[in-house]
Amino acid sequence: MAQVKTKKSGVMLDMTAMCDVAFLLLTFFILTAKMKVPDPAKFEVPSSVSEKKLPDENVVRISISNEGAVFLTIAEQSKRKELIKEIDKMYSLGLNENDKEKFSLIETFGVPMKQLKFFLNLSDDKRKLFKQEGIVIDSTNNELKGWVRVAKTLNANAIIAIKGDRDSEYAVFKKVIATMQEMHLNRFSLITGLENKPSAN
Amino acid sequence: MSEIAQKEGGGGKGASKGRKKASTRVDMTPMVDLGFLLITFFMLTTTLSKQQIMLLPMPNKEKDKPKTESEIKESNAMTVILGENDQIYWYISKNRVPDFHTTSYDPADENGIRKVLLEKTKNPDMNVIIKAMDKASYQNVIDVIDEIHIVNAQHYALIDITKDDEELVKKQSAVNDAASN
Structure with a gap:
């Protein structure tokens, strides 16, 4: 190369513009992003x-795991904060401010009322590993009804979405539906995956 | 940029002399790398598409009860029963036994539920009544409602199963077992 006496041309490009684009996109994604929270089941x-x-927004999501445990999801943190305040009063759970704060950080939960305080007092790591047994939905002690009723009074426009695992038994779904119907909630949105519509023939 | 390349080629001599006007240009490559790395991270962790939903209106429990078989013309009510292990049965007539059919979820099956629904819902007054047994999976329930949406049936309802129906299913599965053996 030296013999030909050509100047070694630098292959470097001006990256400034690219950098601008990258960070513009990055800003966009950060602002629009909603972190995927791992589901407890x-x-x-x-x-x-x-x-x-x-x-x-305005969704009260009831999830049914493959083992038949019932979970509740409320996406908005502020709503969860109000919710736990009311629930604490209603069921006199004796939660302190700290517990309530912790609760407002948990998007999806499925623990019986009597376990709630213990559940909130676990450290973050332990809570992730904790096996949540689901919200109690027996006919004698229907806690789901309490949760949904309060959530509904706090936000009357909330729609009820049901996310069921494909292998969960219909019996649980039936109980959930029946619970909602007792509260005169008759419209449900069932969360499903996308499948292409077969051509009509 | 090419200036930088040359300068670096000189092994920093120019800088030590301090006579050359120092370029203010910075190599942006690592910054771009970092930027795109973060973009990738955010794209992957973002829930990109919204979830799909299927609306399920249920009748009010006390008032305006759904039309059950007794209230609609018998020939206009088709009952679909979902059993455990992905079993599915249907009947129309009330004296059901000869009319009780076993079918499948397979859309390609000639006697599958889609073909049956398509055939039966040509009658616009046909009501499809879905009765799921407790052991039926949620997937089955969604599948059937989905089939109903696919064939564009107008009237359908999800109703609790009765003892009668469970008996019929038991009988039918016994017959099916005997046939397969």
């Missing part, structure tokens, strides 16, 4: 041809 939804979308 397996919820593998069945697929359907429906193309309606679940709104981001």
